Amino acid sequence: MADGGAWRPPRPCEAYRAEWKLCRSARHFLHHYYVHGERPACEQWRRDLASCREWEERRSAEAQSLCESERARVQATRKHALVWALRQSPPADWHLPLPQDEKDQ
Amino acid sequence: MKHSGCAVNKERHFSCEDCNGNVSGGFDASTSQIVLCQNNIRNQAHMNRVVTHELVHAFDHCRAHVNWFTDVRHLACSEVRAANLSGDCSLVNEIFRLHFGLKQHHQTCVRDRAILSILAVRNISKEVAQKAVDEVFESCFNDHEPFGRIPHNKTYARYAHRDFQNRDRYYSNI
Numbered sequence: 001m002a003d004g005g006a007w008r009p010p011r012p013c014e015a016y017r018a019e020w021k022l023c024r025s026a027r028h029f030l031h032h033y034y035v036h037g038e039r040p041a042c043e044q045w046r047r048d049l050a051s052c053r054e055w056e057e058r059r060s061a062e063a064q065s066l067c068e069s070e071r072a073r074v075q076a077t078r079k080h081a082l083v084w085a086l087r088q089s090p091p092a093d094w095h096l097p098l099p100q101d102e103k104d105q
Numbered sequence: 106m107k108h109s110g111c112a113v114n115k116e117r118h119f120s121c122e123d124c125n126g127n128v129s130g131g132f133d134a135s136t137s138q139i140v141l142c143q144n145n146i147r148n149q150a151h152m153n154r155v156v157t158h159e160l161v162h163a164f165d166h167c168r169a170h171v172n173w174f175t176d177v178r179h180l181a182c183s184e185v186r187a188a189n190l191s192g193d194c195s196l197v198n199e200i201f202r203l204h205f206g207l208k209q210h211h212q213t214c215v216r217d218r219a220i221l222s223i224l225a226v227r228n229i230s231k232e233v234a235q236k237a238v239d240e241v242f243e244s245c246f247n248d249h250e251p252f253g254r255i256p257h258n259k260t261y262a263r264y265a266h267r268d269f270q271n272r273d274r275y276y277s278n279i
Binding site: 008009012015034036067070081082084085087089090097099 | 278
């Protein structure tokens with residue numbers, strides 16, 4: 001969590017509410033069960049929404065738990081090692097004309 | 106794609122062609138071009154799915170050193186991701202294929218379709234393709250870039266795009 005006066009929640013509170021609502025919808029239950037074989041866990045979105053609103057209304061220290069929650073989400077996406085090495089720059093030939101276009105010209 | 110340095114130009118990066126067999130499309134890494142099989146794409150929904158599938162390959166080519174032709178594990182990883190993220194394995198599409206299953210069936214579909222896609226472009230045995238998919242599945246099935254989630258429908262896609270637009274605020278405040 002960044003120190004200093006410029007900190008604000010990583011997402012607008014409305015985004016937490018929208019994610020919580022989506023998570024709890026019947027449609028999402030079906031998608032999640034179809035993909036993972038178990039029911040979705042939505043409680044963390046509700047806690048994050050509450051923390052966000054606490055911060056908006058009272059600049060409460062609850063915001064700390066919001067940072068921890070989001071960092072845990074980011075960590076969860078990075079827990080598996082990638083199969084390939086990431087590039088430092090895009091492929092050099094992405095924008096080059098096709099070989100047959102060069103021949104035509 | 107643009108954010109990754111590979112802005113897509115319709116004329117340069119897409120080609121509509123007649124294809125052999127019942128292949129719907131492909132990504133040619135040697136020319137950085139997506140091929141759409143105009144004789145095999147049935148309707149708009151199918152087109153949307155094929156374009157998304159091939160764009161996942163293009164995105165992987167743009168952001169990573171994918172050894173498409175020399176490492177079957179790399180090919181397997183991109184095929185797992187494309188099947189997972191394009192809607193290829195939606196419940197509705199699987200039902201149309203007469204593949205019935207609900208609990209975790211999506212993963213079965215992704216594995217099977219990744220293997221089929223590998224076999225369509227490589228002259229290797231089903232066992233070798235299966236082994237490659239098994240080895241990379243855990244990592245690649247859970248890699249949801251650039252969406253951050255599996256975009257099951259327009260709502261999920263819209264939320265993914267909102268998160269993308271919000272990324273600067275997000276990473277500077279966690």
